[in-house]
Amino acid sequence: xxxxxxxxxxxxxxxGSPILSCxxxxxxYGDHSLGWFRQAPGKEREGVAALYTMAGSSYYEDAxxxxxxxxxxxxxxxxxxxxxxxxxxxSAIYYCAAADGRGVMAGILALGGMVADxxxxxxxxxxxxxx
Numbered sequence: 759x760x761x762x763x764x765x766x767x768x769x770x771x772x773x774g775s776p777i778l779s780c781x782x783x784x785x786x787y788g789d790h791s792l793g794w795f796r797q798a799p800g801k802e803r804e805g806v807a808a809l810y811t812m813a814g815s816s817y818y819e820d821a822x823x824x825x826x827x828x829x830x831x832x833x834x835x836x837x838x839x840x841x842x843x844x845x846x847x848x849s850a851i852y853y854c855a856a857a858d859g860r861g862v863m864a865g866i867l868a869l870g871g872m873v874a875d876x877x878x879x880x881x882x883x884x885x886x887x888x889x
Contacts, residue, residue, distance in 0.1 A: 759879075760785050760790060760856045760879040761783040761784055761879070762780050762781070762782055762837075762856060762879055762880060763780065763783075763881055764780045764854045764881040764882065764883060764884040765781075765884060766778040766779050766884060767851075767884030767885045768885070768886070768887070769887045769888075770844050771844075771888070772845060772846060772889075773844060774844045774888070775840070775841060775842040775843070775844070776841055777838055777840050777841070778794070778838065778841070778852055778884060778886070779836055780794075780836065780837040780839075780854030780881055781835065782835045782854070782856060783835065785835045785856060787811065787812065787832050788811075788860075790857060790859070790879075791809070791856070791857045791859065791861075791863040791866075791877075792809045792810070792828075792830065792837050792854075792855070792856050793805055793806075793807060793828075793854075793855045793856075793857070793866075793872055794828060794839045794852060794853070794855070795852070795855055795872070795877075796852045796886075797850055797851050797853070798850040801850075803853070803874050804819065804872075805817075805819060805871065805874065806819045806822050806839075806872075807819070807827075807828035808828070808866050808872055809828045809830060809837070809863075810860050811830050813860060813863070815860075815863050815864075816828060817866045817872065819871070819872070822841075822848075825841065825842050825843045825844075826839060826840065826841050827839070827840040828840075839852065841886075844886075845888060846889060848886065849886060850885075850886060851885050851886075852883065852884050852886055853882075853883045854881040855874070855877035855879060855880050855881070856877060856879040857876050857879070862876045
């Protein structure tokens with residue numbers, strides 16, 4: 759069972775570069791696909807980045823490609839989302855998520871998108887406000 763706790767959100771000026779962190783207790787290297795989602799008020803939850811480190815696979819949603827970087831400190835089981843050049847439209851609650859196995863990551867790459875229902879483990883979320 760994976761437990762996820764995010765931190766690092768807050769108020770950021772446009773163009774800012776915050777880093778979100780997610781401590782993943784119970785995570786075992788190679789056993790899970792990892793990802794970051796976000797949800798803005800009145801909008802559906804959307805996947806922004808995903809990672810399966812054992813295969814070196816990663817995915818980024820088009821709106822964040824080139825600005826966000828997902829990475830894993832596997833020695834400490836901490837998932838990061840490094841964000842740069844933030845825009846007001848990046849304001850949202852950001853969630854760390856994990857899914858069992860590598861199949862989810864393969865599906866993400868094949869589909870070209872992330873499906874929230876495929877991730878079974880979620881953090882509580884951290885608010886990022888760009889203004």
